[in-house]
Amino acid sequence: MGPQMRAEIRPSQTLSPRLQRAVQLLQMPSLDFAALVRQKLGENPFLEGEDESDAAVDPHETGPLDAREDEGEGPGSAAPEAANTVWDEGVRRDGADDRDLWMQDAVNGSRAASDGELSAMEMTASETTLAMHLHGQLNVMALTERDLCLARGVVESLDDDGYLRTPLEDIADVIPCEPPASAQDMLVALRLVQSLEPAGVAARGVGECLALQVRQMEDGPCRELAERIVNEHLDALAARDIPGLASVLRVPAARVEAVVDRIRHLDPRPGWRVGNSRIDYVVPDVIVRRQRGQWSVQLNPAVVPRVRLNQVYADLFQRHRSRQNGELGEQLQDARWTLRNVEQRFATILDVAQAIVQRQRHFLEFGPMAMKPLVLREIAEEVGVHESTVSRVTSNKHMATPLGVFELKYFFSRPMVSAAGNACSGTAIRGLIGDIIQAEDSTRPLSDAEITRQLSTQGLVVARRTVTKYRQLLRIEPVDKRRRHA
Known part of the structure; x- marks a missing residue:
């Protein structure tokens, strides 16, 4: 008997490319989904954003997001006069993006709008880096030109954490000064930068960073004990070995513990205290409120795209449709498919959220101790969808409650x-x-x-x-x- 091949016909289920895309859109976070819809608004002529006057949506009711910003009519769009001024002055160069224009405009000085109101440039917060913060302190100090140059060289060599990872000899080699800076000159410049704010900056290690901050303690005995711990017993401090430190230092354990607690409250990354760090805020998809003794669930209007079909263009295309307009036909079909996905996506999210709130209302009233066990199958049976759909809906979706903002998956536990x-x-x-x-x-x-x-x-x-x-x-x-x- 040798190997044989035979053909069999078996029924099987496969997802079409469009259905696969719908599943991906359902799992996508709402902000990313809104960005995708805004991109569709700019590409598809059969889609248009709804105006607030047309939608007439109550802020307490479910409503889509205003898309006028993408059409240049929203509060985030710049004034036409200011834009023309930028082009007339030749500020924009080939390949320059909008951020370069904003930054260059901020350097050249803020411009007021033609109607006398503040322009967008004047309302933009300027970015303050650690180097800018330290240079500002050096500029008001009575220093010679040579000392200022050496100190600036040290400042420019700091990393984002505020540490000096580059050897002083390498910094001295790239600073143009006559006569060349000696090791003692660079050490003086380092001490000068270490005296600036925030405390602990320009340290060459964690121990030195903590030692620079310990020197600012007002309590003399506490400062002396903290300096001994940081300089001589850094490993025991990291392991929080209170009995070992008390035995070596011959100090009561309670006092050692109090000093260790103060040291552990110091900042090991002083550079993070200066500068504009990017903060990712969580925008809830649904909002839960208690009204007349009942818990109500509403979609957050800020994450629902406000988009509709341009009926005028759709009617014109249907009346003058021909084989030569195949691409427009595909765009019309894509526009209708996009609207159907928007409606289906947020309707499913709302149904799942309502089912969760109905089962976990005791949690909303009494806190985590009243959380009931809940599995995906229960919500899937109540909503009438598959468990995998509930899993996709609860992924990267958040709910705003009187107790805080929680991910939808938080309400599920075995x-x-x-x-x-x-x-x-x-x-x-x-x-x-x-x-x-x-x-x-x-x-x-x-x-x-x-x-x-x-x-x-x-x-x-x-x-x-x-x-x-x-x-x-x-x-x-x-x-x-x-x-x-x-």
């Missing part, structure tokens, strides 16, 4: 059966563990095994490794690092 046969959620047990640790005696903190025994006395059978995992999720330190000395 059931854990208690000794009495009742089911409780992992979120509730996690909250109970946090309450137990918060109420413990700081001089005799509870270990994970002791917390497990306390939970068992309350009828909750939880493994010790599960308690350890939940404690780590709560970002609570282990027992040896929570212990405080009397």
Whole structure:
């Protein structure tokens, strides 16, 4: 018997490219989805943004996002006169982007709009870097030109954390000064920069960074003990070995612990305190409010694109349609498909959010301790979709509640059966563990095994490794690092 080949016909389900794209759009975060729709607005002539006057949407009701900004009519668009001024002066060069124009305009000075109001350039916050912050302090100091040049060379060699990773000899080689800077000159320049704010800047290591900040402590005895710990016992400080430090320094453990706590509150990255760091804000997809004793769920209008079909263009195309306009036909079909996806996407998100709130209303009223166990299958059966659809809907979607903003996946947790046969959620047990640790005696903190025994006395059978995992999720330190000395 040798190998044989035969053909069989079997029915199978496959996703079309358009359906695969719809699944991807459903899983996409709402802000990214809104950006994609705005891109479609600029590319597809059959799509247009709705005006507020046309939509007449109540701010407390579900409504799409205003798309006038993309048409140059929104509050973020610059005045036409200011734009013409930029072009007339020849500021813009080939290949220059809008950010270059803004930055160059900020350097040349702010321009007021023609109607006397503030222009967009004047309302833009200027970026302050660590180097700019330090140069500003050096400029007001009574320094010679040589000392100022050497100090600026040190400032320009700092990294974003505020540390000096480059050797002083290498910095001296690239500074043009006569006579060449010696090692002593560079050390003086380094000490000068280290005296600037923020404290700890221009350090060559973590120990030196902490030592520079310890010098600013007002308490003399505390400052001396902190300097000894930072300069001589940095490894024990990192391990928080309070008994070992107390034995070596011959100081009571309570005093060592108080000083160590002050040292641990110092900033090991002083450069982060200066400059505009990018902050990614979470924009909720749905908003939960309590009205007349009932919890209501509404879509956030800020994440719903306000887009509609341009009916005038669609009617003209249908009346004059021909084989030569095949590309326009594809764009019309794509526009209708986009609108259908927008409607279906946010309708599904709203249905899932309403089902979650209906099952977790006790959480909204009493907090994490009242969270019920919930799985994707329950929501899928109630909404009438597949579990994979619920998983995609709850991915990267957030809900704003009176208790805070939570990801939709936060409300799902597998059931854990208690000794009495009742089911409780992992979120509730996690909250109970946090309450137990918060109420413990700081001089005799509870270990994970002791917390497990306390939970068992309350009828909750939880493994010790599960308690350890939940404690780590709560970002609570282990027992040896929570212990405080009397």
